[in-house]
Amino acid sequence: MAKRAGTRALRPRGGAWLLAALALLLARPCPAPAQGTVSVLPVQGLRFGVLSSGIPTVVSPLDGSRRAIIELVGSGQVSVTFELPAALRAGSGPSLPLRFGPTDGRVTFPRSGQVLVFDPSQPVSFSIPPGSGGATVYLGGAAEPGPRQAPGAYDAGITVTVVVSNSAT
Amino acid sequence: MKKLALSLAALAVAALPALSHAQTASATVTASATVQASLTATTTHQLKFGTLAMGASSTLASSGGSQASLSGLATAGLGQVQVSHNSNVTVTASVPAVLTNAVSGNTLGFAANCATASSSGGTGTSVTCASFSFNAATPGTSQSTYVLVGGTVTGSAAAGVGTFTGDVDFTFTASN
16 A cells, blocks of 8 residues: 655645745835835925014914925825924023924815824824825914023024824735 | 745745835925114214314314314204114214305315214224214114214314304114
8 A cells, every 4th residue: 555655745734834924024115105105395484583582472373474384295194203302502602492282283285184283393194095195283383582582583494394104015 | 845945936026016115305494584784873962063263173072182072052062873773883984174164255265073972072092084984882782882073173264254064874784
């Protein structure tokens, strides 16, 4: 009676299947999200303009010419975080304090017309549906020069970080 | 047992699409402001040579050992401009070459000398009238600097008698 030893050797064992499946799982490349990529485009800085010593100035997120504007182009579930400076600086010299309030952040969705008001000191999450035309983020704030604020030009960078989380498809 | 292993492997592969992937993007916008300087200039005294003999010249020094006093209502003396500022200041001046008699049109030669002082009528530090500058001791803190104006009028008997005048125009600009 002939033995079927050869055939048995070709049969995968349970452990081998598992290893193969795990190898496949690990080897499988992370799929590029067909949807859910978002570009961040700085459009306009936050412009406090000409200030006088001792007189605070507030820029509303509704102030078209002075608010900061950041365009988010694309779609996906996003989380937006601002790195807000505590002050503007004149080179390496004096500083000019800044303040950001809980309603100084706004997001608008051009297609739907929806508006989301948020506190820019906290991350804000929202969804940009595919085909919605992206979203626009606005930032206002207040500059508070002291009574003996040195004259000059002051500035600081505000970094906006957007994390797009997607379910890969 | 094999079936269970196969099922687990299949489940793992099937579950793969549910793994999330995050994309991060960032950009920087600039926040900016300009704090304007406080700057005012007020003439507190006019430069007056007083009454001179016909043909006589006169000099009023705005600095040095022979520095003159500020003018009074009826006394000769230096002119002075009080500048209140909280930043550095650059100055230019337009100085006439002559003083003119508005009635006769006759003129006398004129040259100005200028100085700055930290107090009204105080010790002058000589500067060139046409262009000079002075600094704020503490930028942002308002202070006064005094510009003293002296000069030399060159007498001319041919110019006759009368009142001779001219304007020294200063332009003050805040700089940082």
